[in-house]
Amino acid sequence: MGKSANRQVRQGDMRRQTIRWARGFLLAVLVVALVAGVMATWPSARGAAPMVGGVRLFGALFPLAGRHIGIVAGHSGSDAGAVCPDGLTEAQVNLAIAEAVVREVEARGATADLLAEFDERLSGYRADAFVSIHADSCEVDLSGYKVAGLEDARNSASARLVECLWREYERATGLPRHPDTITYDMSQYHAFREIAGTTPAAIIEIGFLKADRDLLTRQPQRVAAGIVAGIECFLQNREQGGR
Numbered sequence: 317m318g319k320s321a322n323r324q325v326r327q328g329d330m331r332r333q334t335i336r337w338a339r340g341f342l343l344a345v346l347v348v349a350l351v352a353g354v355m356a357t358w359p360s361a362r363g364a365a366p367m368v369g370g371v372r373l374f375g376a377l378f379p380l381a382g383r384h385i386g387i388v389a390g391h392s393g394s395d396a397g398a399v400c401p402d403g404l405t406e407a408q409v410n411l412a413i414a415e416a417v418v419r420e421v422e423a424r425g426a427t428a429d430l431l432a433e434f435d436e437r438l439s440g441y442r443a444d445a446f447v448s449i450h451a452d453s454c455e456v457d458l459s460g461y462k463v464a465g466l467e468d469a470r471n472s473a474s475a476r477l478v479e480c481l482w483r484e485y486e487r488a489t490g491l492p493r494h495p496d497t498i499t500y501d502m503s504q505y506h507a508f509r510e511i512a513g514t515t516p517a518a519i520i521e522i523g524f525l526k527a528d529r530d531l532l533t534r535q536p537q538r539v540a541a542g543i544v545a546g547i548e549c550f551l552q553n554r555e556q557g558g559r
């Protein structure tokens with residue numbers, strides 16, 4: 317073996333050693349970061365002073381963690397609902413919004429069920445919040461949204477869910493309130509009587525397919541955000557002892 321070959325072997329050894337050392341260091345950094353991360357965000361760490369910040373961060377990132385939410389895509393699996401002259405159906409608008417709401421609440425830590433209008437699971441259905449999503453006629457030139465819940469003194473939580481949806485949906489979409497057109501189908505919504513009596517429930521008509529079409533079909537994220545904010549408003553108030 318010549319001089320230069322020897323030097324190459326030595327350099328090779330050094331390089332390998334450096335790589336080994338760097339790997340070990342990286343691994344140690346990763347382990348420390350992981351342990352720190354788990355300790356900072358561990359939900360059961362509530363109360364331990366140094367971890368409060370971590371718990372808050374966890375709460376901010378996953379405000380719906382541990383919650384179970386049911387979302388009905390109005391008319392899905394059943395019929396088209398309202399239909400526009402060009403073929404746009406209420407069912408397809410409802411489904412796009414309902415899917416966006418489910419994605420968003422799941423991203424915030426909740427588990428969610430996307431339910432059909434006459435879903436088998438509705439019977440005795442239990443959840444922390446239940447919202448059915450519908451849209452209004454394509455025939456009239458009206459604009460606005462409305463929310464209704466089951467008028468039942470036993471479930472005042474539903475009334476608060478309805479209030480939160482009224483407020484947050486308005487804030488997110490800027491649509492006017494349209495309480496005058498709340499129909500029997502809304503206030504006596506069939507699913508209200510099928511789900512468990514303890515499940516807070518509401519139905520929202522997200523807008524009219526004619527006048528509010530642009531918002532409903534081109535800004536589904538904004539529409540969904542209004543519903544998600546309503547659900548979150550309700551669940552957070554309850555945590556503060558509102559029930």
Ligand SMILES: [Zn+2]
Binds near residue numbers: 397
């Ligand atoms: Zn409908």
